[in-house]
Amino acid sequence: MKNPKLITSGSLILDIKSLYFYFFGLLFMGMLKTICYKSDANKALHLLEFEALFNQTQLKNDSHNITGFLVKRNDVFFQVLEGNPIIIDTVYEDIKKDYRHTNITEFLNTSIPHLSFKTFDIGYSVIKDIDTLYSLQQFVTNLNHQKHENSPLFLEIIEALLSDH
Template sequence: MLKTICYKSKIKSTLNILELEALFNETQNKNDTENITGVLVKKENTFFQIIEGQSTAIDKVYLKIKKDSRHTNIIEILNNPISQLSFNAFGTNYMVIEDINALYGLQKYITNLEQNNFENGSLFLKIIEDLLTTN
């Protein structure tokens, strides 16, 4: 069974750019081996992440995420079964978005999901729009 989890959290203020890059590389490598797709958005001091894949793998990864000291104040937005993957065609399947142009690119991708009636497309679009308008 497939599942998606979406959450946002606050980045620990002591993390430097090298630690963030290491976090991304570690996340991408682990998720690639577990066939987990998704997107990780970093905007200022906030992480927003969508992960999707086999339910057991997603639950295992999310448990590790919740215990990770590199971020705090995790707010779970979505934790649902899905019938198909939304992000398996999104670039390298997993990426960090750090600038506004890339965030608009993600918004365009999610708008396409919504127009093609992918599950949770409307919710993901709303969250991305909120990120775009938050200072």
């Protein structure tokens, strides 16, 4: 086997990490976790690298049933991840090692009873424009009116991002 990370069988190729997520994820069915952080974007990155990051994030999070969103405003990333605790922790560890993020500040890292952002833009969203950021603000405002846990924190951060507009 040339690549120890891949198992091949005919046309089936399975990534060991994906298998790990799947099998251990089954153990934690019903348990959910959220992580909320901000980081500074690496100033050496170009527009195409940001687009690649956004596309990779969307694909990876969708494939692992992660809900939440990623916002880049000026040179700051703000992200909320929700889902299976093992998957969320693994993704966050990868983010902390990623050269595209610096000065990571963690706001929230806790168990949650249900997903807050499952219905926002069909699961996971990469927010690249001001109109979508306003839509997110409205969504979180509605969560806040429903006394949804953590919504005051999310709303405060989103409003700070909008004030930079």
